[in-house]
Amino acid sequence: MAEYYIGEIFTLLLMSLALSMDAFSVSLGMGMQQLRLKRIALIGIVIGIFHVMMPFIGILLGKFVSDSIGDFAIIAGGLLLIGIGIQMMINAFIQDDSKMIRPIGFGLLVIALTVSLDSFSIGLGLGMSGVKTALAIILFGISSTMLTWLGLYLGRKVHGFIGKYSEILGGSILCGLGIQILIG
Template sequence: MKEAAIAVALGMDAFSAALAIGMQLLPLRFFIQTGLWTGLCHIIFPELGIMTGTFLSGTIQGYADFVSAWLLVALGTWMMFGAGETFHATTKKGLALFILGVSVDSFPVGVSAGLGDTDISVVLIGVVAALMTWTGFIIGRKAGSLFGSYSEQAGGMILCLLGLQMIFH
């Protein structure tokens, strides 16, 4: 039960960000690939964190949250004010910003688990993150149909608010 709660908590960023980006009505192939990459990164980052253990534990938690939050704000700002251009989440830069923004916070969870006797299943975390990403994309796609041409700005605003909430929480 504890592992499932950790997995869902780590997947919430991916769900929220996917909800925002899903409003752009991007190709299904993009949604599938992004979910897979997000899940994979949610396996790799906590595993690296577990291996890192005590070495950087005091500073990594705040740093990872800070980086994650600002990546989401940057991505949201890019979506809202991209000089009139459509945000291309399908570009390597857009995809990397998305995946790093929603995955980096799983690293300090791994560090924390490596320090104590907390057992976490990094595979469970990855699978849940992928499923939550896909769910966010599906719901976002339906909402994008409702918002029409304003969906990109709405999605960008959601990402900015999510990032700012992480910064000031």
């Protein structure tokens, strides 16, 4: 029984890190702008809040859908994870950083919403599979906040050459988790 909970925590932790790779990648680019540490802290918190809200809404909707369509929901959830993972990997190669939105006011909300949209989709899949909601959204919020801060800080120090690779890694993790759901 304890192994089941440890496995679920480990899986959710990997998933939260994979979902946070978008935020990390975007924050690397934003970090190259001249941002004060206070602004960096605010950006990380706002993105973390969105990474809590979006999957929570998705989980609630996923549970509703799961009750309606039964076992098909697990297959749909696994396929959804694989699809999002593939999309993340493809977007890593076609990303255009020349139109970077400034992380201030409405621009910050747009950035936070954009990088957390995949969390909504993942939430749908998780809700269909009956995940522990509180654990999932806490891990999503913490990991996205921490990786955003890390990306913003590293963006100040490094010149963007690892952004693409972090999205590829995140996408491959999501694909692996989707395959695990389908097989399991």
